[in-house]
Amino acid sequence: MAKEEPRKLVCNNKKAYHDYFIEEKYEAGLELFGTEVKSLRLGKCSIKESFIRIDKGEVYAYGMHITPYEMGNIFNKDPLRPKKLLLHKSEILKLLTKISEKGYTLVPLEVYFKNGRAKLEFGLAKGKKLYDKREDTAKKDLRRELERDFKVKNL
Numbered sequence: 001m002a003k004e005e006p007r008k009l010v011c012n013n014k015k016a017y018h019d020y021f022i023e024e025k026y027e028a029g030l031e032l033f034g035t036e037v038k039s040l041r042l043g044k045c046s047i048k049e050s051f052i053r054i055d056k057g058e059v060y061a062y063g064m065h066i067t068p069y070e071m072g073n074i075f076n077k078d079p080l081r082p083k084k085l086l087l088h089k090s091e092i093l094k095l096l097t098k099i100s101e102k103g104y105t106l107v108p109l110e111v112y113f114k115n116g117r118a119k120l121e122f123g124l125a126k127g128k129k130l131y132d133k134r135e136d137t138a139k140k141d142l143r144r145e146l147e148r149d150f151k152v153k154n155l
Contacts, residue, residue, distance in 0.1 A: 005114075005115060007112045007113060007114040007119070008112055008113040009110060009111075009112045010040050010041075010043055010045050010110075010111040010112055010113065010118075011043070011045045011046060011047055011110070011111050012047075012109065012110045012111075013047045013048060013050075013107070013108055013109050013110070015048055016107045016108070016109055016123070016125065017109075018128075018133065018136070019127065019128055019133070020105075020107055020123070020125035020126060020127055020128060021125060021126045021127075021128060021132075022107070022109070022123035022124070022125050023123070023124050023125065023126060024098075024123060024124040025109065025121055025122070025123045025124075026087075026091070026095070026121070026122055026123070026124070027114075027119055027120070027121050028059065028085035028086055028087050028119065028120050028121075028122065029085070029086035029117060029118070029119060029120075030061075030083055030084075030085065030086070030111075030118040030119065030120050031083065031084040031085075031086060032066075032083065032118055033075070033077050034075065035068070035069040035072035035075045035076050035077065036066050036069070036077060037118060038069045038071075038072070039066050039067050039068065039069040039072075040066060040111065040113075040118055041113070042069075044066065044067035045064070045065065045066050045067070045111050046064070046065045047061075047063075047064050047065075047108045047110075047111060047120075049063045049065075050062060050063035050064040050065075050108050051063060051105070051106070051107065051108070052085070052105075052106035052107065052108060052122055053106075054092060054095065054096055054099070054106075057089070057092060058084060058092070059084070059085040059087055059092060059095070059106075060082040060083065060084055060085065061082065061083045061085060061108055061120060061122075062082050063080060064080075064083055064108065064111075065079050065080055066079055066083075067079060083120075085120060085122075095124070098124055099124070103126050103127060104124060104125070104126055105124075105125055105126075105127070106122050106123070106124060106125070107122060107123050107125045108120055108121075108122045109121045109122055109123050
């Protein structure tokens, strides 16, 4: 049995956790070209503005920016082209039924390498209201103050 190596994080989407309640997480492979993979290995990727849609039974990530590889020349692809996600048909059908409910969407969370393959972790998410976001920031501020007070007392 092959030893599983740890995953190497390329980029993550912290904004998604601020704007959405993540209810379930899924992992999908990315269909990429060679120069895109080389650029990912250098960490040149952004998923802050991206989203996921299901079109004609296939799942695509839109707005995912992979910077063109410097040595790629004519082999470089459009940095914002839709990237196909590799999922089983049963998973796609399950996701389709879940996002057909009102308020649910698919949001990219992380891009990483696992056993040498580029993977995208995305979540089934429900949008937060403004008061939910304020509540979260208030909790973070309170936790930060408590940590600061604890640090001062221990010195």
